[in-house]
Amino acid sequence: MPKPFNTLTAIAAPIMRGNIDTDVIIRIERLVGNSIRGTLGKWAFGALRYLPDGSENPEFILNREPYRQAEILITGPNFGCGSSREGAVWSLQEMGIRAVIGSSFGDIFFANCFQNGILPVVVDKEIVDGLAAEVQQTQGAGRISIDLQQQTIISPSGQRHEFAIDPRRRAGLLEGLDEVALTLQRDDEIRAFQAADRAERPWIHLAKKAVGNHA
Amino acid sequence: MQTPARTLLAKIWDQHVIARISDDTDLLHVDRHLLHDLGGSRGLLDLRNRNLPVHNPELTFATPDHAISTARGRAGTSKVGQELLAGLRTETSATGIRMFDVDEPGQGIVHVIGPELGLSLPGCLIVCGDSHTCTHGGLGALAFGIGSSELTHVLATQALIQRRPKTMRVRFEGRLPVGVTAKDLILALIGHIGAAAGTGYAVEYAGSAIRDLPIEGRLTICNLSIELGAKMGLIAPDEKTFEYLRGRPYAPEGEMWEQAVAAWRQLPSDPDALFDREVVIDVEKIIPQVTWGISPEHVIGVDGRVPDPSEVTDHARRAAIETALDYMGLIPGAPIAGTPVDWVFIGSCTNSRLSDLRAAAEIARGRKVAAGVRAWVVPGSETVKRDAVAEGLDKVFTDAGFEWREPGCSMCLAANGEVVAPGQRSVSTSNRNFVGRQGPRARTHLASPASAAAAAIAGAIADVRTMGS
Ligand code: SF4
Numbered sequence: 001m002p003k004p005f006n007t008l009t010a011i012a013a014p015i016m017r018g019n020i021d022t023d024v025i026i027r028i029e030r031l032v033g034n035s036i037r038g039t040l041g042k043w044a045f046g047a048l049r050y051l052p053d054g055s056e057n058p059e060f061i062l063n064r065e066p067y068r069q070a071e072i073l074i075t076g077p078n079f080g081c082g083s084s085r086e087g088a089v090w091s092l093q094e095m096g097i098r099a100v101i102g103s104s105f106g107d108i109f110f111a112n113c114f115q116n117g118i119l120p121v122v123v124d125k126e127i128v129d130g131l132a133a134e135v136q137q138t139q140g141a142g143r144i145s146i147d148l149q150q151q152t153i154i155s156p157s158g159q160r161h162e163f164a165i166d167p168r169r170r171a172g173l174l175e176g177l178d179e180v181a182l183t184l185q186r187d188d189e190i191r192a193f194q195a196a197d198r199a200e201r202p203w204i205h206l207a208k209k210a211v212g213n214h215a
Numbered sequence: 216m217q218t219p220a221r222t223l224l225a226k227i228w229d230q231h232v233i234a235r236i237s238d239d240t241d242l243l244h245v246d247r248h249l250l251h252d253l254g255g256s257r258g259l260l261d262l263r264n265r266n267l268p269v270h271n272p273e274l275t276f277a278t279p280d281h282a283i284s285t286a287r288g289r290a291g292t293s294k295v296g297q298e299l300l301a302g303l304r305t306e307t308s309a310t311g312i313r314m315f316d317v318d319e320p321g322q323g324i325v326h327v328i329g330p331e332l333g334l335s336l337p338g339c340l341i342v343c344g345d346s347h348t349c350t351h352g353g354l355g356a357l358a359f360g361i362g363s364s365e366l367t368h369v370l371a372t373q374a375l376i377q378r379r380p381k382t383m384r385v386r387f388e389g390r391l392p393v394g395v396t397a398k399d400l401i402l403a404l405i406g407h408i409g410a411a412a413g414t415g416y417a418v419e420y421a422g423s424a425i426r427d428l429p430i431e432g433r434l435t436i437c438n439l440s441i442e443l444g445a446k447m448g449l450i451a452p453d454e455k456t457f458e459y460l461r462g463r464p465y466a467p468e469g470e471m472w473e474q475a476v477a478a479w480r481q482l483p484s485d486p487d488a489l490f491d492r493e494v495v496i497d498v499e500k501i502i503p504q505v506t507w508g509i510s511p512e513h514v515i516g517v518d519g520r521v522p523d524p525s526e527v528t529d530h531a532r533r534a535a536i537e538t539a540l541d542y543m544g545l546i547p548g549a550p551i552a553g554t555p556v557d558w559v560f561i562g563s564c565t566n567s568r569l570s571d572l573r574a575a576a577e578i579a580r581g582r583k584v585a586a587g588v589r590a591w592v593v594p595g596s597e598t599v600k601r602d603a604v605a606e607g608l609d610k611v612f613t614d615a616g617f618e619w620r621e622p623g624c625s626m627c628l629a630a631n632g633e634v635v636a637p638g639q640r641s642v643s644t645s646n647r648n649f650v651g652r653q654g655p656r657a658r659t660h661l662a663s664p665a666s667a668a669a670a671a672i673a674g675a676i677a678d679v680r681t682m683g684s
Contacts, residue, residue: 105414115363
């Protein structure tokens with residue numbers, strides 16, 4: 001179940017390159033295995049964060065103070081494009097990121113954020129660029145505040161921006177809802193749908209097999 | 216009474232609404248759920264930990280593809296790869312899910328086997344924990360990738376909450392020039408409108424060039440929808456679709472087949488249906504495409520030149536080009552053809568079907584892979600492999616110096632340890648040229664199967680049109 005998200009005031013790190021894909025956020029070999037949760041924070045942005053010899057790349061923003069403490073990422077367009085790997089969100093979460101602000105996101109990444117209590121905020125590119133510029137002017141010291149209840153972002157200099165968000169997703173984040181449990185409360189509707197659909201599209205509803213593969 | 220004109224997407228969507236959640240969000244029924252080795256057993260274990268049964272195991276299918284080795288006998292599958300495979304076997308067996316195991320017809324890349332088995336059908340809603348699920352849209356299905364949490368949700372409920380996307384129609388008009396394939400069409404589109412253009416949209420591909428394409432080409436087109444930013448891509452089913460599906464193992468039969476086809480004929484977008492965005496592409500102007508950078512939108516015709524950042528005034532664009540050229544080790548303004556390559560990879564859910572292997576074999580036949588180039592052919596499924604062997608394609612490839620592998624994702628993702636070495640250059644028929652996609656610091660150029668085979672023979676990026684068979 002995701003952790004609820006309400007308000008956040010935190011250091012923000014701008015990563016402004018466009019089209020940062022989920023392969024860049026987390027390399028696939030870190031995701032091969034069934035017990036990877038808790039191991040990923042170290043590997044987020046691995047290709048940017050570490051030099052070929054494994055040492056930290058001092059140039060990369062998240063290796064510099066105060067950005068090491070960042071809980072918010074300010075991102076370029078189409079951040080999180082590419083694969084469906086939820087490990088990308090897990091790795092951000094495990095390195096302490098709680099919100100991402102950008103002008104657009106990869107669709108599947110965007111949905112995955114909500115499943116894990118990370119707030120993705122979509123605002124106009126001018127606002128994103130303005131926030132990044134303010135953060136850079138303060139060498140990262142200027143904090144950004146996000147209020148999900150009010151749907152506002154406050155920039156380091158105190159500029160207030162509103163953002164839109166799907167009410168259902170907002171409620172889910174505020175309360176940390178368990179979607180599986182909620183949908184299972186509608187199981188009667190699911191079964192009624194299937195019964196009616198079986199008459200209309202019988203080819204969709206295959207016969208149940210005996211348990212086991214080797215029938 | 217007149218019913219309002221609807222798109223293909225709207226017709227499929229409406230059919231699957233179990234309940235309306237909000238104005239633009241619905242609880243949708245999932246008709247087919249595909250599991251693979253990378254996330255399948257994790258999802259099933261997740262369910263077990265929550266003490267929940269699989270809602271509809273008979274609508275769920277599994278196969279290993281991502282983490283298994285593609286060497287003969289699957290030699291060299293890593294320890295975790297083996298654990299994932301064992302986990303998938305145990306968990307599917309315990310829950311009554313049909314798994315297509317290694318060496319068995321039906322095994323292969325999830326997006327190759329779905330259509331091949333007739334699991335993917337027109338009008339069907341298909342999900343899989345993999346972003347290239349959009350591939351199945353080539354049959355007129357509504358198919359899209361989901362994350363791990365959504366995967367667990369589907370296992371537990373056979374349903375998914377989704378927001379209705381905006382609609383885009385891309386019409387490819389005209390006749391395909393010689394040497395130009397489905398892969399070139401979709402790469403050219405991504406280059407033209409950008410890798411983020413499809414974000415938030417479901418894209419319907421239409422137009423005379425799409426109608427002329429065989430089904431396997433349509434699957435290739437839809438496969439790269441996600442590289443356009445679109446989670447869903449789809450093509451209206453037609454007689455070709457029905458002919459392709461007839462007689463496949465999970466396709467309906469007899470009277471039910473007739474009933475299904477009658478329903479499928481109703482699916483195409485109504486003539487006056489409205490789309491939120493329309494794009495028209497003149498295919499007669501397209502030539503074989505190859506990527507030069509680290510996003511699929513970094514693409515040019517094979518007769519083109521690598522961009523020169525000094526000629527670009529926009530600061531962000533210039534920086535992006537510089538980063539890409541630096542990573543790719545290319546000289547600004549240089550012709551892309553003639554760039555020496557180390558690796559050629561023919562495979563992946565984009566281009567590993569029989570027609571792709573035939574196109575590559577046609578170029579490879581009677582020729583030799585250039586010295587210093589390693590070239591792999593990885594069929595998309597056990598069935599593709601057997602069909603190709605029956606035609607002697609494996610022999611064509613091995614005679615030319617290609618390696619003929621077992622089916623799987625292999626070097627598309629390099630999750631199974633099959634990687635391009637750091638700094639090496641690969642021409643690949645897959646779908647992503649992202650930084651490190653084929654291995655840390657590997658340099659990937661995306662191209663069609665024929666263009667990839669041409670690169671293997673030439674030892675460099677080459678214009679397939681100059682290499683007639
Ligand atoms: S072939 Fe590549 S893109 Fe396709 S499913 Fe496998 S890893 Fe994903």
